[in-house]
Amino acid sequence: MIHKRKDESFMMKKTSRFYLIPLLSLIVIGGCATHTRYVEPTGPRTLVTSEINIQDFSYAAEDMVKSLLVSGSLDKTPVQPAVLAISRIVNNTTQQIDTDMLIKKIRVALNQSGKVLTTTTMGIGGIAEDPLAKDIQQEKEFYADKKEPQPLPDYTLSGKIIEKRDSQNNIRQVAYIFQLSLTDGRGLAVWEDEKQIAKQGKQSLIGW
Secondary structure (H helix, E strand, O other), X not given: OHHXXXXXXXXXXXXXXXXXXXXXXXXXXXXHOOOOOOOOOOOOOOOOOOOOOHHHHHHHHHHHHHHHHXXXXXHOOOOOOEEEXXXXXXXXXXXXXXXXXXXXXXXXXXHHHOOEEEOOOOXXXXXXXXXXXXHHHHHHHHHOOOOOOOOOOOEEXXXXXXXXXXXXXXXXXXXXXXXXXEEEOOOOEEEEEEEEEEEEEEHHHXXX
16 A cells, blocks of 8 residues: 555656646746737837937938928929939948938938939949849930930939937937938039937936
């Protein structure tokens, strides 16, 4: 009888261990799982950090597009819509950022307004944004019966993103200045604007 009880006790421990291992695995996996949800890119639930984020690009692009359209600068070309080429956008901040996040939002809004068509076959140093489109254009020009020069853009868009940091007591502030210039075929800046976005926070919380 003693041996039988020992065997039963051993079997109970083994069975408990058999069920305990998967249970512990579920607890570990459940503890590591993250709760993710969708948020609006410009909504109040997006994270606010000291770095440039998608909200900053959205705010800057929206304000600058409104300013450019209201100025009427794009309405002065003899042929509508005007053709726009993107020039250099200088990143003068301490961050590695993709300036196309700003420019793409501006381009989309301008194209949707019907005021502008953006060329993707011209770029700084002859580097096209869309190399295939440039090759197709050159092929068409080569085989055309009547050689016509490639139409030049009516405007170019250039700009700079600047960062400025300040502190007072335990409050840290970082400001981002978005600057854009629209230049016509004469080399004159026919429109310029800038948008400033400033963020503040305590050093202990944000760690600037």
